[in-house]
Amino acid sequence: MNSSWNTESKKKVNPTEPERAILVGIILPDQNEALIKEHLDELEFLASTAGAITIKRFVQKLNGPDSRTYIGKGKVEEILKYMELFPADMVIFDDDLSGKQQNILEEILKVKIIDRSFLILDIFASRAQTAQAKTQVELAQLQYIYPKLRGMWTHLERQRGGIGMRGPGEQEIETDRRIVKEKIALLKKKLEKIDLQNVTQRKNRDEMIRVSLIGYTNVGKSTLMNLISKSEVFAENKLFATLDTTVRKVVWDSMPFLLSDTVGFIRKLPHHLIESFKSTLDEVRESDIMVHVIDISHPAYLDQIKTVNETLKSLGLEDKPVVMVFNKMDAYREVNYDSMLDRQTKNELEEELKQSLKSKYQVPMEFISAKSMENIELLRKLLKELISKQYLIRYPYRSKQW
Numbered sequence: 001m002n003s004s005w006n007t008e009s010k011k012k013v014n015p016t017e018p019e020r021a022i023l024v025g026i027i028l029p030d031q032n033e034a035l036i037k038e039h040l041d042e043l044e045f046l047a048s049t050a051g052a053i054t055i056k057r058f059v060q061k062l063n064g065p066d067s068r069t070y071i072g073k074g075k076v077e078e079i080l081k082y083m084e085l086f087p088a089d090m091v092i093f094d095d096d097l098s099g100k101q102q103n104i105l106e107e108i109l110k111v112k113i114i115d116r117s118f119l120i121l122d123i124f125a126s127r128a129q130t131a132q133a134k135t136q137v138e139l140a141q142l143q144y145i146y147p148k149l150r151g152m153w154t155h156l157e158r159q160r161g162g163i164g165m166r167g168p169g170e171q172e173i174e175t176d177r178r179i180v181k182e183k184i185a186l187l188k189k190k191l192e193k194i195d196l197q198n199v200t201q202r203k204n205r206d207e208m209i210r211v212s213l214i215g216y217t218n219v220g221k222s223t224l225m226n227l228i229s230k231s232e233v234f235a236e237n238k239l240f241a242t243l244d245t246t247v248r249k250v251v252w253d254s255m256p257f258l259l260s261d262t263v264g265f266i267r268k269l270p271h272h273l274i275e276s277f278k279s280t281l282d283e284v285r286e287s288d289i290m291v292h293v294i295d296i297s298h299p300a301y302l303d304q305i306k307t308v309n310e311t312l313k314s315l316g317l318e319d320k321p322v323v324m325v326f327n328k329m330d331a332y333r334e335v336n337y338d339s340m341l342d343r344q345t346k347n348e349l350e351e352e353l354k355q356s357l358k359s360k361y362q363v364p365m366e367f368i369s370a371k372s373m374e375n376i377e378l379l380r381k382l383l384k385e386l387i388s389k390q391y392l393i394r395y396p397y398r399s400k401q402w
Contacts, residue, residue, distance in 0.1 A: 019089040021052040022079060024071060026095075027061045036094075038300050042267065043094050043116065045218075050123050055086060069108070070101050076108055083109065090114055095268075099148035116268055117144060132194045139187040146180050208249070209257045209390045211383065212287035214312070216304040217264025219295040220327040222246075223370045225261040228380070247283065252380065257387050260287065265311045267303070274314070281315060288390045290322045291383070296367070297331035305361075323386065324365040325379060326357070330372050 023043050027036050036059055044054045060075045069076050070093060079091065090112040091105070097115040105113045114122075121141050128134040213221040229248040246261045260283045274281070284290065292308060294301055305324075312318050337346050354367060366382055368375040 019052045020055050020087065021047045022083070022088045022091045023047070023054055023057045024079070024091060024093045025057070025059050026065060026071060027059060029063060033059070038303075039094055039267070043092060043119075046116075046119050046123065047092055050119060050126070052090065052092075055088060056082060058082075065095065065101075068101065068104050070095070070097055070105070076105070080109055083111070092116070092119055102148070120266065120269070132191070135187055135190050135194065139184065139191065142180055142184050142187070146184065209289070209387050209394070210260065210283075210287040211257055211289045211291060211387065212260045212262055212284045213291050213293055214262055214284055214308065215264060215293035216295070216308055217266050219264070219293050219298075219304070220370050221261050221264065221293045224291075224293055224325070224327065225259065227370055227373070227376060228383075229259050252384055255384065255387065255391075260284075265308050267307050269311065274311070285315065285317060288321065288394075289383075289386055290317070290320050291325055292322050293325045293327050295328050295331075296326040297328040297335055321386065321390075322363050323382065324357075324361055324363055326365065326367045327370055329367050329374060330369040 023040050025036050025040050025043070027033060040057055040059070044057075047054055058071070058075060058079055060071050062072065066072055088111060091109055091114070093113070093115045095115065096117050097105070097113065102113050102115070118141075121137065121144060124133075124137045125141065128137045213225055215221055225246065225248070229250045248259050250257055250259050262281070262284055290312075292305075294305055298304060309318065312320075333346070333350075337349070341349075358365060364382060364386065366375055366379045368379055370376070
């Protein structure tokens with residue numbers, strides 16, 4: 001975050017009160033209002049996950065972001081006038097800002113200016129539990145800050161607390177470019193050591209087939225993990241509830257395999273995070289089967305599938321065997337079916353949907369509700385067949401068959 005918060009509002013954040021946020025987005029010529037509403041809905045959910053309440057949204061149609069203030073001068077003045085009547089603690093932008101844009105906006109609006117990437121990094125910082133996750137987040141935050149540093153900055157102030165102020169320890173960090181660069185190098189070395197330990201751990205598990213649960217954030221991966229492995233994994237209705245990869249040994253009818261629940265993907269996932277979480281994503285990279293979990297009740301589930309597939313492609317994982325699991329079918333019916341529809345019509349509509357998705361993606365898939373246990377046995381049967389096939393490929397001469 002900008003170190004030069006020489007604003008009049010340098011008061012400590014009251015930890016008992018949620019911070020008040022204003023959200024800002026722009027509509028580009030190739031976008032429509034419905035799409036931006038969806039994007040800002042997700043941004044509001046991110047803000048809520050970080051502990052803020054959204055009090056207002058501002059949207060502006062532009063051909064492109066303003067180089068100085070991201071939005072137009074008139075819109076900045078409109079936000080300033082609004083805040084005179086309804087004070088806010090921060091303004092969150094749905095895209096990344098340059099250091100220059102951030103500085104100018106902070107000078108005008110006199111509050112914290114946070115962009116989408118740093119909000120995500122802040123959530124990761126609050127979720128990190130293990131030494132590995134904490135190191136990964138710290139590295140990502142410093143890599144985010146580094147290009148934004150200006151020579152005139154002498155230190156990064158971390159005394160105000162609250163959203164955007166968590167992360168690289170709680171101590172003040174000198175943001176002199178040289179010091180940050182050295183810190184980044186040290187963290188990379190630290191992660192390399194952790195990676196070596198992880199590789200050793202994974203080698204010890206090499207005999208078993210590995211299954212990874214992947215998908216957009218908050219689609220129900222951890223709930224499904226709990227069902228399949230009968231273990232208790234942190235699951236709640238918040239973004240990035242799972243940060244550290246959870247690995248469980250599961251045995252079905254004497255057939256063992258490893259099941260991992262990984263960090264969720266999201267639109268515009270900061271590339272620093274993907275880089276920093278390489279070792280966490282290695283669990284996915286080294287898996288034999290990927291189970292792509294989708295929240296079919298979400299209005300933008302097709303876009304979410306696209307985001308996950310693009311992220312997998314950027315990691316070189318698009319050719320791995322994948323099973324698509326469309327979760328929350330119960331919620332989908334509630335949202336999409338009129339209560340007056342008869343059962344036969346509902347069944348026909350559902351069948352059309354399933355055939356359409358099977359035709360579109362051409363991979364094994366199942367339609368379930370982890371919450372109501374619908375079709376969990378069918379999913380189990382499908383996974384068991386695929387895992388058995390993988391064992392047969394890996395150990396063709398073993399007499400044992402499951």
